[in-house]
Amino acid sequence: MVTSIDKISKNLAFNVAALRKTRQLTQAALAKLAGITRASVTLIESGNSNPTLEILLKLSLALQTSIDELTNTPIAECTLIPSRAVPIDSRSKNGITLRKLLPDKIRATEIDEITLDTGSALKGSPHIEGTKEYFICIDGKIRIGVLGELHHLSKGDVLSFPGDKPHSYKNDGRTKARGISVVLFNPNK
Secondary structure (H helix, E strand, O other), X not given: OOOHHHHHHHHHHHHHHHHHHHOOOOHHHHXXXXXXXXXXXXXXXXXXXXXXXXXXXXXXXXXXXXXXXXXXXXXXXXXXXXXXXXXXXXXXXXXXXEEEOOOOOEOOEEEEEEEEOOOOEEEEOOOOOOOEEEEEEEEOEEEEEEOOEEEEEEOOOEEEEEOOOOEEEEEOOOOOEEEEEEEEOOOOO
């Protein structure tokens, strides 16, 4: 049977470890900041401890949070973004739809869903030097041209190519085609 003390100990273990990792601290570094032993941090993170109020206060100060935050049930930080709120790229027209699958800006990464009506084509914009692009064909048939080289993709195929080179997408099939473009920019640029 789980008691409320057991539950609080498990919450404390999870929260201390998560906050420590978020702040990029080792157990030893956290112990030093809090003025407690590394063994105490290890025991607390195991979920099998009953620390004193003084230890909790030292940990909360070191982790820059409240004792409540250390002992409360962790809350998932999830955000549901309805489809109507997912941005559509301004290049979406003439039988082509580009939908951002990462509505938040994430450094050096773009993931888009590209839908092409039968016969439609999209000229891709070369990205910065060192960019790597992956295209996954989800439905239909898509032809991708990279520097004049043609690659024919069917459902499930993946093409890896240098995203900093001229490239294009065309639906060569008889039905609507859809794929996912994953662009990984050179983080050093």
